[in-house]
């Protein structure tokens with residue numbers, strides 16, 4: 001994939017497909033250019049065999065298509081920079097899955113993050129009742145958005161209304177614009 005934000009969209013969609021009501025997307029970049037992506041959900045989780053085989057592109061529980069590519073592509077994107085991908089998942093309460101990928105952003109094969117603001121907006125638009133927590137921390141600045149907090153402020157206004165989505169986009173863009 002040309003943009004890491006598209007990989008992130010894919011992995012977060014797995015969380016939604018697993019029935020998650022809460023999805024955390026965290027990007028943490030340190031001064032040496034090491035980027036850690038964490039996607040954590042409270043969905044139904046995977047059994048051990050699935051976790052073991054899930055990074056193999058010929059394994060999927062889907063019946064409509066034989067090949068699942070979300071996790072294998074993220075793994076490839078991380079490993080081609082000398083990084084790693086790890087999955088921790090539980091089906092017994094508190095069930096959920098955490099996918100962690102580490103990238104070297106200075107590596108020539110690092111896939112640029114791309115349009116992460118659109119990824120976050122697309123997720124909210126597609127699943128307005130899910131609690132999304134997005135954080136992006138770097139030495140240059142940080143960005144945060146919590147749809148659970150927004151929902152408290154907005155009351156009955158649905159998060160997938162045009163006005164709210166436009167506000168979310170502006171809010172994220174403004175935070176990014178403040179980075180040095």
Ligand SMILES: Nc1ncnc2c1ncn2[C@@H]1O[C@H](COP(=O)(O)OP(=O)(O)OP(=O)(O)O)[C@@H](O)[C@H]1O
Pocket residue numbers: 010014015018041043044045046050054059060061062067068069070071072097
């Ligand atoms: N967060 C998650 N919670 C529960 N199960 C998951 C999660 N992520 C992945 N899985 C399981 O792992 C399988 C493989 O995921 P992957 O994203 O690689 O492929 P896919 O979703 O099946 O297909 P694609 O992403 O190409 O549309 C999924 O079909 C699902 O069974």
Ligand SMILES: [Mg+2]
Pocket residue numbers: 010011013014068069070071
């Ligand atoms: Mg998938």
